[in-house]
Amino acid sequence: MRPNTLPTNHAPEAPAPSRLESFSDGVIAVIITIMVLEFKLPPEPGPRAFITHVIPTLAVYLLSFTYTGIYWINHHHLVNRLKRVDAPILYANLLLLFCLSLLPFATSYVLSEKFNSFSVAVYAGELFLSGLGFVVLSAAVTRHFHRTGTANPVNLATQKAEGRKGFLSLALYALAMPLAYWHPSIAAANIVLGTGLWIVPGFMLPVSRHSESAD
Amino acid sequence: MRPNTLPTNHAPEAPAPSRLESFSDGVIAVIITIMVLEFKLPPEPGPRAFITHVIPTLAVYLLSFTYTGIYWINHHHLVNRLKRVDAPILYANLLLLFCLSLLPFATSYVLSEKFNSFSVAVYAGELFLSGLGFVVLSAAVTRHFHRTGTANPVNLATQKAEGRKGFLSLALYALAMPLAYWHPSIAAANIVLGTGLWIVPGFMLPVSRHSESAD
């Protein structure tokens, strides 16, 4: 992985993103699978008990898995633009992982409360937090490009467009919180829209659509 | 891991499969070990209580571990053919991981229900889902080879043969679902056969048997 000889300059180089990636992968792997532990055997045999007790948990798990998966894919594309990482990027990444790790709980909560106004507002709040974590990480990446002089025009344009996409999501999630008290299903539509923007990683990012998704 | 200099073309390259691998490894590592948490100390000391309470859980765990291990090995060989990944491959991989993560629960269920018809059908259904996830991922890999012009004859032949093997498994699992209502043990034979095809990664794949397994 690293050459056995000493580098010509004696100072150790800033770390490559490989460890940020493997740590994030480990944390997200635990987050994405931890809800499997919630699956309990139904109290009685037969299809009826199976459907009543297993299907709702399965739906919650699928929702949480999908959401976390979308974040993982976008994290993957964001970090792939980096050659080196610095401390602000590492801390912003920890912030994002912290926010994401609350998602399984928020998903359980909104479903156990049967989508009442407060629980939908809590769920929108958690999505707002995770979105904020991503925007902060993306800003730390942009700052790194500028400070190290490694900013090429394509990466900067991608970062700028991704920032706009991030703020649009944040606005949709923030709006969903008061809307949950007016009508939860309109808030839910906001939430779905705010997340749907991120399903295709290159959506709204004209340049990288060519180079990243269609490659 | 990555060179410090800017690439000559400014657009970031499509990501290498290293992160898909490390994320999948993390998720499968959690899936494969999560059933250890189900091991409970027997309620009383001595060999009898040990055998009655520990051995059945151990059998379930061994079954689930083996099945997940076979999937990991075949996933390993499939991803090893790739140089780059795109968004459809990442999503197909998430789908496969989701399906696989339900396996420990399905295994517990079929054993707690003592192999009655419905539970065997549920188990076959879960194997059908996981098999479908693998076929979808394999199709995304083939599509990637064609779109990027990186398809060499050996890889394409391997993919095609693996696709046939996948559909054969799916047919066996699909057949097992109605058969479970006729006679569970015949359904179980279908299931064992459908999975047994995958124990040797190169089985039914004439070319790669030389290059992958016997290397």
Add this chain to the structure above:
Amino acid sequence: MRPNTLPTNHAPEAPAPSRLESFSDGVIAVIITIMVLEFKLPPEPGPRAFITHVIPTLAVYLLSFTYTGIYWINHHHLVNRLKRVDAPILYANLLLLFCLSLLPFATSYVLSEKFNSFSVAVYAGELFLSGLGFVVLSAAVTRHFHRTGTANPVNLATQKAEGRKGFLSLALYALAMPLAYWHPSIAAANIVLGTGLWIVPGFMLPVSRHSESAD
């Protein structure tokens, strides 16, 4: 990752730190997320029950996550200085991981005991242990530099300064244990100070501040 040809000298080389990194990342990923399992749905619906039951667990989780995150970042910088690892480094690393894995429990304990003297002393003791684990690992790294002749002046100076920082933390934590019986909040101030030294990885390390943090 490794070339297919045999190396010119027949003895296998000492391992690169890549596996130490990926194993540590896996263990720390489990440690940092394991407290999510402590989140329980509140016993009744509505904001009041949410605030009473969820917010304290959230605070504990945030504290434990932050602390573990700071360790991960400093571990990252320490291991980044290495080209090869030896058995003492591997064992010192296991010791550090063991100490860190007790942190979620110690955090739960100090909060469930409402910061009484004994629990604060236990918490300071756990931080002392983790700090000791880090100092031992750092010493194993310095010893490795000397034994293999791979010590360059910059790395040695960084190691020496990091050692001083480590001993300062240890002194603060050790002092916090008896202070907890005099006044817990003064002990808590010691703890915060001892940990705060490590937030910026390059703090008190004049050379690497340039090359690591500001890169």
Add this chain to the structure above:
Amino acid sequence: MRPNTLPTNHAPEAPAPSRLESFSDGVIAVIITIMVLEFKLPPEPGPRAFITHVIPTLAVYLLSFTYTGIYWINHHHLVNRLKRVDAPILYANLLLLFCLSLLPFATSYVLSEKFNSFSVAVYAGELFLSGLGFVVLSAAVTRHFHRTGTANPVNLATQKAEGRKGFLSLALYALAMPLAYWHPSIAAANIVLGTGLWIVPGFMLPVSRHSESAD
């Protein structure tokens, strides 16, 4: 990680051990930390309840952590000799991981049974199984060296010596099972001896002691 150009021979190369390593690291990371979940808050405050309820769990955890850590280090050195992996190696590795994952449970069992004869025999049996898994993996590695013509004299000598060490451990564990019915503490001495052989990875391996441990 992999070059973008096609290799000159069209067949995909046998996979490098990087994924075997990262998967094993993930599984062992979960195994080694899973016992943290067993830590329960003591039922009442104060030092007495802390010592009565926490210290025994801590001792069990430390024992299981140490044992798993020793296996991880030896696994690390074994896999470091490999350039490529084949299917038998992957399956032997899964077998070893399965055996290791039963260790936390066996450790809990022997302590909850207060070291009575049967529980010590169960514990020795689990260590025998894990040792067998390691010997099988080591044999798969030796077979791979012979079949691929990548066997150099140093690696073969190391493998042979490691095999002898493995069989010595197995004999000690096997002997511990009947001895547990005669006198548990003599069986325990056998167990400690059989494991102690592996603390220094290069012990009884004359060549690699130079190149691996003292590097």
